């Protein structure tokens with residue numbers, strides 16, 4: 001494919017989406033063909049345990065615009081996005097979910113903005129779709145923290161983005177082993193614009209995210225983008241020191257004035273509090289060390305086991 005053309009690469013990470021592959025392809029194809037946008041579709045099978053890859057492979061036989069790659073195991077959506085970007089030949093790439101929660105018609109709007117010269121077109125959720133109040137609260141908390149730490153406005157951010165070839169190359173040049181696509185695609189800069197979209201209902205299957213996997217995702221991304229938790233530990237240390245000094249002076253005063261009391265409970269309580277703070281602090285530092293360890297091993301972000309199409 002000639003990179004100087006105006007081909008759009010549609011990248012679709014897919015994990016256990018056998019029921020959606022056909023529908024998603026037909027919907028995207030119809031919309032893009034009607035708007036006469038030249039395109040290719042790259043399905044990235046993220047180590048699915050169902051027949052997702054077989055479905056992609058079947059599609060690629062009849063449709064030259066479909067390409068599929070399959071991971072040797074589940075490496076996660078971020079890895080699938082980066083694998084898709086590495087395969088894409090288009091002049092711009094759009095990343096969308098396989099469950100059609102990202103409305104394909106918004107791609108047309110994004111593409112036209114790209115034609116006007118925008119290099120990063122970010123899909124911003126106008127609503128978060130149907131999710132529990134607790135999930136909503138946690139997501140808002142996470143994005144509030146990460147926006148503050150990274151100085152990137154991440155409120156209602158999504159992975160639904162269109163990137164110009166230059167932006168794609170900048171992302172692919174990042175050596176990080178655990179990239180956070182949503183933030184990195186803003187961090188790289190370039191001329192960007194936001195496009196609001198309404199999260200659609202998932203018609204088939206269920207969300208692949210459990211509360212536990214979301215918590216891990218939040219911790220991983222906060223620590224990969226900011227050293228603030230470690231600074232917080234230092235601050236906590238200083239606060240505890242001042243507190244201990246005040247307490248020490250007060251105890252000495254009481255000792256010399258003869259009003260000192262037996263302080264068994266206080267001592268045990270203080271020991272417990274300081275012990276817990278120390279353990280949490282060590283945990284935070286340990287987390288960063290394990291991230292450094294992961295990075296230094298230089299393992300690939302994903303391993304491709306099968307390919308089809310093209």
Ligand code: UDP
Pocket residue numbers: 012013014015016017046074075076077080096097098099101206207208209
């Ligand atoms: N996905 C993936 N790998 C994973 C989990 C999810 O490639 O480990 C894909 C999934 O197939 C879908 C997209 O990421 O295309 C969004 O996943 P999901 O719909 O489960 O997330 P939600 O919409 O609930 O955020």
Ligand code: MG
Pocket residue numbers: 097099101202207
């Ligand atoms: Mg979804």
